Amino acid sequence: xxxxxxxxxxxxxxxxxxxxxxxxxxxxxxxxxxxxxxxxxxxxxxxxxxxxxxxxxxxxxxxxxxxxxxxxxxxxxxxxxxxxxxxxxxxxxxxxxxxxxxxxxxxxxxxxxxxxxxxxxxxxxxxxxxxxxxxxxxxxxxxxxxxxxxxxxxxxxxxxxxxxxxxxxxxxxxxxxxxxxxxxxxxxxxxxxxxxxxxxxxxxxxxxxxxxxxxxxxxxxxxxxxxxxxxxxx
Ligand code: ITT
Numbered sequence: 001x002x003x004x005x006x007x008x009x010x011x012x013x014x015x016x017x018x019x020x021x022x023x024x025x026x027x028x029x030x031x032x033x034x035x036x037x038x039x040x041x042x043x044x045x046x047x048x049x050x051x052x053x054x055x056x057x058x059x060x061x062x063x064x065x066x067x068x069x070x071x072x073x074x075x076x077x078x079x080x081x082x083x084x085x086x087x088x089x090x091x092x093x094x095x096x097x098x099x100x101x102x103x104x105x106x107x108x109x110x111x112x113x114x115x116x117x118x119x120x121x122x123x124x125x126x127x128x129x130x131x132x133x134x135x136x137x138x139x140x141x142x143x144x145x146x147x148x149x150x151x152x153x154x155x156x157x158x159x160x161x162x163x164x165x166x167x168x169x170x171x172x173x174x175x176x177x178x179x180x181x182x183x184x185x186x187x188x189x190x191x192x193x194x195x196x197x198x199x200x201x202x203x204x205x206x207x208x209x210x211x212x213x214x215x216x217x218x219x220x221x222x223x224x225x226x227x228x229x230x231x232x233x234x
Contacts, residue, residue: 024080069152077156093151151215167218
């Protein structure tokens with residue numbers, strides 16, 4: 001389902017067809033995943049860091065203080081749209097674990113410190129987050145280890161939110177010893193066994209397979225469909 005640039009981006013006067021969408025995240029893995037998905041759908045993209053280097057500037061990272069993925073994605077998309085003057089796509093994502101009442105949820109990236117920012121690197125945080133989840137689920141039976149990644153994407157221009165979509169990716173948290181496994185992806189991928197077989201972690205999936213199955217892939221496809229529907233409506 002390849003669409004041409006004008007077809008998708010000329011959808012509304014708010015988004016000039018000649019300009020790419022800025023992928024408003026500091027997470028290089030997300031930029032890579034989103035560029036692959038949206039590029040494949042004919043939507044040209046540029047990463048935030050790339051834009052910073054072409055403009056020789058640094059954008060300010062907004063604080064994500066919302067209690068839902070929707071609020072946080074909108075905060076990021078609007079803030080970067082206002083700073084860059086371009087249409088920006090931000091996602092807020094995380095892991096919801098049934099046995100933990102939906103935690104870590106919106107604090108997924110800093111679960112090891114209860115949501116507080118620290119001086120830890122991304123890799124250190126990922127390892128500590130995974131260790132905390134595995135520790136908290138010790139002794140929890142298989143049927144209560146269900147979990148899902150959630151991704152909410154918001155597209156905004158400097159005057160406001162244009163679109164909002166959501167995608168999910170079902171699985172279960174493996175048991176300590178069985179996981180962590182796999183070297184692809186990031187975050188909780190090494191401990192997340194993919195439904196319905198639960199044989200592979202999402203860190204063992206090839207990038208294109210993860211994009212096909214993932215919450216981010218589902219949200220990106222929903223975004224492309226919404227963009228197309230808008231362009232058809234004129
Ligand atoms: P930005 O805010 O700059 O986009 P971030 O990594 O902090 O980057 P989020 O606030 O959306 O992103 O936090 C999402 C966290 O949820 C992320 O750090 C991971 O721990 C986890 N997560 C989200 N998507 C994931 C995926 O595809 N695989 C593994 N973990 C994921």
